[in-house]
Amino acid sequence: MSLSRAADARVELAHGAGGRASAELISGLFARHFANEWLLRGDDGAALPGLAPGDRLVLATDSHVVSPLFFPGGDIGCLAVHGTLNDVAMMGARPLWLAAAFILEEGFLLADLERIVISMARAAQESGAPIVTGDTKVVERGKGDGVFITTTGAGALAAEKNIGGAAARVGDVLLVSGTIGDHGMTILNARQGLDTLSAGMDFASAVVSDTAALWPLVEALGAANVEIHVLRDPTRGGLGATLNEIAAQSRAGLRLEERDIPVSPAVAASCEFLGLDPLYLANEGKLLLLCPEADAPRALEVMRGHPLGRNAAAIGRVVEDARGFVEMRTRTGGRRLIDWLAGDPLPRIC
Amino acid sequence: MSLSRAADARVELAHGAGGRASAELISGLFARHFANEWLLRGDDGAALPGLAPGDRLVLATDSHVVSPLFFPGGDIGCLAVHGTLNDVAMMGARPLWLAAAFILEEGFLLADLERIVISMARAAQESGAPIVTGDTKVVERGKGDGVFITTTGAGALAAEKNIGGAAARVGDVLLVSGTIGDHGMTILNARQGLDTLSAGMDFASAVVSDTAALWPLVEALGAANVEIHVLRDPTRGGLGATLNEIAAQSRAGLRLEERDIPVSPAVAASCEFLGLDPLYLANEGKLLLLCPEADAPRALEVMRGHPLGRNAAAIGRVVEDARGFVEMRTRTGGRRLIDWLAGDPLPRIC
Numbered sequence: 001m002s003l004s005r006a007a008d009a010r011v012e013l014a015h016g017a018g019g020r021a022s023a024e025l026i027s028g029l030f031a032r033h034f035a036n037e038w039l040l041r042g043d044d045g046a047a048l049p050g051l052a053p054g055d056r057l058v059l060a061t062d063s064h065v066v067s068p069l070f071f072p073g074g075d076i077g078c079l080a081v082h083g084t085l086n087d088v089a090m091m092g093a094r095p096l097w098l099a100a101a102f103i104l105e106e107g108f109l110l111a112d113l114e115r116i117v118i119s120m121a122r123a124a125q126e127s128g129a130p131i132v133t134g135d136t137k138v139v140e141r142g143k144g145d146g147v148f149i150t151t152t153g154a155g156a157l158a159a160e161k162n163i164g165g166a167a168a169r170v171g172d173v174l175l176v177s178g179t180i181g182d183h184g185m186t187i188l189n190a191r192q193g194l195d196t197l198s199a200g201m202d203f204a205s206a207v208v209s210d211t212a213a214l215w216p217l218v219e220a221l222g223a224a225n226v227e228i229h230v231l232r233d234p235t236r237g238g239l240g241a242t243l244n245e246i247a248a249q250s251r252a253g254l255r256l257e258e259r260d261i262p263v264s265p266a267v268a269a270s271c272e273f274l275g276l277d278p279l280y281l282a283n284e285g286k287l288l289l290l291c292p293e294a295d296a297p298r299a300l301e302v303m304r305g306h307p308l309g310r311n312a313a314a315i316g317r318v319v320e321d322a323r324g325f326v327e328m329r330t331r332t333g334g335r336r337l338i339d340w341l342a343g344d345p346l347p348r349i350c
Numbered sequence: 351m352s353l354s355r356a357a358d359a360r361v362e363l364a365h366g367a368g369g370r371a372s373a374e375l376i377s378g379l380f381a382r383h384f385a386n387e388w389l390l391r392g393d394d395g396a397a398l399p400g401l402a403p404g405d406r407l408v409l410a411t412d413s414h415v416v417s418p419l420f421f422p423g424g425d426i427g428c429l430a431v432h433g434t435l436n437d438v439a440m441m442g443a444r445p446l447w448l449a450a451a452f453i454l455e456e457g458f459l460l461a462d463l464e465r466i467v468i469s470m471a472r473a474a475q476e477s478g479a480p481i482v483t484g485d486t487k488v489v490e491r492g493k494g495d496g497v498f499i500t501t502t503g504a505g506a507l508a509a510e511k512n513i514g515g516a517a518a519r520v521g522d523v524l525l526v527s528g529t530i531g532d533h534g535m536t537i538l539n540a541r542q543g544l545d546t547l548s549a550g551m552d553f554a555s556a557v558v559s560d561t562a563a564l565w566p567l568v569e570a571l572g573a574a575n576v577e578i579h580v581l582r583d584p585t586r587g588g589l590g591a592t593l594n595e596i597a598a599q600s601r602a603g604l605r606l607e608e609r610d611i612p613v614s615p616a617v618a619a620s621c622e623f624l625g626l627d628p629l630y631l632a633n634e635g636k637l638l639l640l641c642p643e644a645d646a647p648r649a650l651e652v653m654r655g656h657p658l659g660r661n662a663a664a665i666g667r668v669v670e671d672a673r674g675f676v677e678m679r680t681r682t683g684g685r686r687l688i689d690w691l692a693g694d695p696l697p698r699i700c
């Protein structure tokens with residue numbers, strides 16, 4: 001069986017029908033690039049090794065609907081791998097396995113799908129979490145948007161770890177692993193054609209998505225015996241939404257220092273130009289860490305010594321505040337409430 | 351925080367933005383109906399108990415894009431639970447946990463979403479596999495189709511079991527747990543308004559989807575010590591596609607007896623009326639079993655004694671055939687090759 005390699009070959013409804021065309025798509029594209037013993041077996045699921053004794057099972061799932069599908073620094077494929085693996089890693093768990101489900105729109109270019117699949121395969125390979133099972137559906141033209149990818153990650157969590165959004169304690173220091181807003185601004189640029197709009201301004205073209213798998217950074221923090229209370233990747237809704245979630249879950253307040261929050265010059269300039277706040281822009285390769293004050297210097301050192309955390313910074317701390325307010329001291333010394341994001345400044349960011 | 355309960359409230363882009371509206375949708379709808387300790391923790395994933403020593407981990411994932419969303423006998427919600435749990439069960443594994451990811455179209459009625467969520471919650475509850483983690487994305491009007499649901503199931507597989515599509519052996523008997531084509535014909539009727547078209551014919555209204563979770567039937571077969579070689583649920587592409595998959599995986603032939611294949615009178619009449627073949631219609635609550643001839647009578651007895659297998663039948667056997675052909679002896683004594691499904695007679699069946 002063979003899949004058309006013609007440059008203009010497109011997804012057809014038959015590719016989702018479970019018949020010969022489906023089998024060709026699976027063998028010619030998915031199994032070919034994701035190749036591993038579980039997927040190649042061709043069953044409806046994957047039978048994997050068990051966990052080590054005492055380990056807990058961690059599951060996380062994310063649908064990815066980012067638009068455009070390709071953007072500086074990545075594409076929906078590697079994003080779908082990184083996004084879900086990061087949710088597993090943010091539980092403190094080592095990612096082990098991935099499942100991937102595709103919803104394809106009739107007429108989508110097979111060549112574009114292959115680019116995406118190759119990107120996923122590379123990201124999964126680099127992360128050490130193979131794509132062991134999957135599914136493909138095809139919807140009629142106009143009932144989808146090219147491709148949506150839902151990935152689910154499974155990982156192993158050492159039984160003694162108790163990491164979660166509710167575990168912040170008063171006095172904990174808040175660290176971020178690098179500059180914020182890079183992914184969100186990249187998508188905005190790519191979508192709005194800001195490069196064109198802002199001819200003569202070179203900041204837009206300097207913005208690149210930070211999409212990356214964060215487990216190696218989490219592992220390094222663990223190896224350095226940093227006591228981790230909360231780990232979270234500030235994706236949709238950015239730092240602002242994520243910190244409000246943590247404050248609500250932990251029933252505590254958070255106080256930030258604006259001058260300590262790392263923002264790249266290009267993102268800062270773009271934000272100023274567009275009137276956007278980097279606090280609400282998505283990140284896809286950054287983590288927030290809450291740890292005891294005593295561990296914060298070591299955590300910072302570990303992060304800065306790692307390629308994923310070169311620009312890490314301590315940006316705030318947890319205070320007693322039953323209202324769960326997130327407040328920021330601005331550069332000018334004022335105080336600003338960082339509220340939940342209202343509305344959606346930027347749909348389909350991930 | 352509260353979600354609008356107005357009858358005409360609709361999904362907005364903000365429900366997918368990760369801010370306040372997202373939190374309201376999660377707490378007011380998903381967490382409310384799926385309520386369990388893991389989901390309520392509100393983290394990006396679920397930290398679950400580990401597996402029993404020696405058990406393997408089984409993962410299966412399926413996107414559900416069925417159209418229409420509601421149909422006689424079920425809806426996309428229970429279908430999304432059953433479909434994925436069945437893929438886990440078909441590996442011989444007990445389903446334990448579910449993850450659910452929603453892709454909502456802007457403008458979709460929240461009341462319809464709630465009906466679907468309630469149906470999912472009930473199906474998960476009945477199956478004993480709670481929905482422990484999830485995700486919601488919203489796409490602009492015209493970029494989706496109401497709601498797509500991707501579910502991923504995790505289960506535990508006793509280490510000694512070795513069930514899979516490649517495990518069929520020459521001489522094995524093929525059993526099906528009941529009538530075929532019920533789900534496919536139901537969707538076709540619902541979509542084509544066949545009830546209207548065929549006023550005066552009452553067969554169409556008698557067809558109801560068979561959507562159901564099959565693990566209890568698998569468990570009963572295991573408890574009766576039936577030696578299971580292959581288990582598969584003939585969903586998309588029906589019996590025809592599934593048997594070709596098994597034949598290809600096992601590099602063996604399959605020989606069917608048409609007169610032994612159970613088809614309900616209503617589905618048979620509808621198929622005749624529409625010129626369709628029940629062999630290629632989807633099922634969502636039926637399993638195919640391949641087991642040694644010596645175990646077949648016991649397997650049949652177990653199935654027939656279970657509500658999910660009342661109309662079970664032995665319909666064929668595995669023969670030596672390196673070409674992997676599936677052949678059927680017809681009612682009239684002729685021979686017919688049951689080929690892979692070509693094209694897609696019925697898109698978006700599940």
